[in-house]
Every structure is written in C-alpha cells, then in structure tokens.
Amino acid sequence: MKRNILYLLFGLFLLAGCQKEELSAGVEAYGYLSLKSVVAEVENVNSPYSRALPAADAEELYVEVWEGEKKLLSVAPGEALPERMKLPVGTYTAKAYNAAYSTYRTLEDGDWGEPVFYGEKEFVIEESEIPETVTVEASLYNFGVSFVLDEAFSQYLSPENTRLEVVYNDRTVILDYEQFGEENYLYFYHEEGKVPACTLTFQNVDGERFSRDYTLDKIEGGKCNVISFRFSE
Numbered sequence: 018m019k020r021n022i023l024y025l026l027f028g029l030f031l032l033a034g035c036q037k038e039e040l041s042a043g044v045e046a047y048g049y050l051s052l053k054s055v056v057a058e059v060e061n062v063n064s065p066y067s068r069a070l071p072a073a074d075a076e077e078l079y080v081e082v083w084e085g086e087k088k089l090l091s092v093a094p095g096e097a098l099p100e101r102m103k104l105p106v107g108t109y110t111a112k113a114y115n116a117a118y119s120t121y122r123t124l125e126d127g128d129w130g131e132p133v134f135y136g137e138k139e140f141v142i143e144e145s146e147i148p149e150t151v152t153v154e155a156s157l158y159n160f161g162v163s164f165v166l167d168e169a170f171s172q173y174l175s176p177e178n179t180r181l182e183v184v185y186n187d188r189t190v191i192l193d194y195e196q197f198g199e200e201n202y203l204y205f206y207h208e209e210g211k212v213p214a215c216t217l218t219f220q221n222v223d224g225e226r227f228s229r230d231y232t233l234d235k236i237e238g239g240k241c242n243v244i245s246f247r248f249s250e
Contacts, residue, residue, distance in 0.1 A: 046106045050082070050140075051148035052090075052098040070241060071132035071161060071202065073115050078134065078155055081112045104142045112137045113153040121159060121206050126189045130204030133158040161202035161241040162213065162233070164192065169248035170219070178220035185213040199243055207238025217246060 080098065082090040084107065092098055094116075114135040121133045136155035143149070164181055176194040183190050185205045192201075205213065213233040220226045236242050 046144040047103055048106055048142040048145050049148040050102040050104055050109070050142060051100070051150045052080075052082075052092075052102055053100060071157065073132065073134045073155070075155075078113045078115050079118075080153070083110045083112065084108075101148045106142055106144050108139060108141050110137055110139050111151050111153050113155040114158075115155070118158065121204075124188055127191070128188070129190060129202075130159070132161060132202075132204060133206070157239050157241070159204050159206045160236060160238045161204050162236060163199050163202045163241070163243050164197050164215075165199060165243060165245045166194075166197050167245065167247045170246070173221060173248060175220040175222065178226070179218070181215055181217050183213055183215045186211065202241060207236075212236060 077094045079094065080090075080092045081088055082102065084104075089104075089109075090099075090102065112135075115133065117131045117133045118135050121130065124130050134155040135158035136153050138151055138153045140149060140151045162183075166179070170176065170179065179194045181192045181197070183192070183203060186208060188205070190203055192203075213236055215231050215233065216228060217231065218226065218228045233242075233244060
C-alpha cells in the first residue's frame, strides 16, 4: 500500500512540472523599437546631366510599422513619433513614403505626375530592454523624364507648331514647345519590359510638317532622365 502511494505522489510531481513548462513556453517575449531612429532620408538618384532635381522633405513623409500584412503603426507628417514601441519578438517592416505614393496609380491622360518617394526596411525585434534602432531611406520610386530641343529648332523650325506626344503605361501626355526643358519633368511608374514611346511633330519655315517616332529604351526607373533632340539639316 505504501508503495502505491509513493508512485501516485511521484506522478503528481511530474504532472506539475509539465504544467509549469507549458506555462513558461506560452509567455510571449517582448522587445522595443526606437522610433526616434525611424528617419526618412531622401536619396535623390538622378541623371548626371540633370540640374533640376526632385526633392522631398523628410518631415513630409508618412512612417509606418508593419507585421506581415498587419499595420501596427501609422504616423502622418507633422505628428510626433513615439520614443519607443513595445513589440513581441519577431520580424517587422518599417516604411516611409510621401503623399504622391498614394496617388501615382490613379493618374490619367494629360497628368504630368509628381515625384514619388518610398522606402522600407525589414528589422528583427529580440527580447531585450535595449531598443532596436532602424533607419528607413526613402528614394525616388518612379522616374522622371524631361525633353530638350537644341537651338537649331528655333532657327530652322516653327516653335509654335512643335509638340511631343509621350505614351507610357496607357497614359498619354502632350508637350507644347514652351513645356520642353530640363526643369519640366514627366513622372511615370516604371514597369519591367515596358518602355516609353514618343512622337515628335514639327513644322519648318516653309510650312511643311514632319513627324518622327522614338522609343526611349534607355530610360531607368528611380532616376531623372533628360532626352535631347538635335536638329540636323
């Protein structure tokens, strides 16, 4: 009889030990993110021939923290970032973007667009009282393209009858002569395998009209590109 009681008590101790281990395993571990370091640093990647570069103020960018498809934090421009954020141990993504990022998909014919800045950074939170620091760099997300005519166009052609039609991603934009120049960028979202096409229409001093088609196969996404047309007799 005493032997049976000892076995029973031993079994209870084992059961209590298992329950304690299961309880410990179920406790979620936490760490911290230092949001003071989630800074949107704008990086302009541009053609070396361009003098007029798009810009964005880091204070005008939205900042978000995501866990997979779930958004945990959204800070609008002008709002203060929390000094630190408590998060369960795991992998997250911090994002930064300007207002144009939310509208670039809805541009229509005739819209010139505007520079879109976007960046994201994946980071890991570990169990610690020391906050994890993260920096997000937001760079040019779409691309800009401007068109320049050399001086010969105004000498041999009729400027008021010169225009350029640009087609890309099912969007058409038409430039008149006064809209040419390095400072006048058209902005498009880059898609692999697609290139902008344009048609230059002009008229000489004798009233004869001409048209030339071009494919801009050297355009690069994330950059500002300058296309120069040169007149030759």
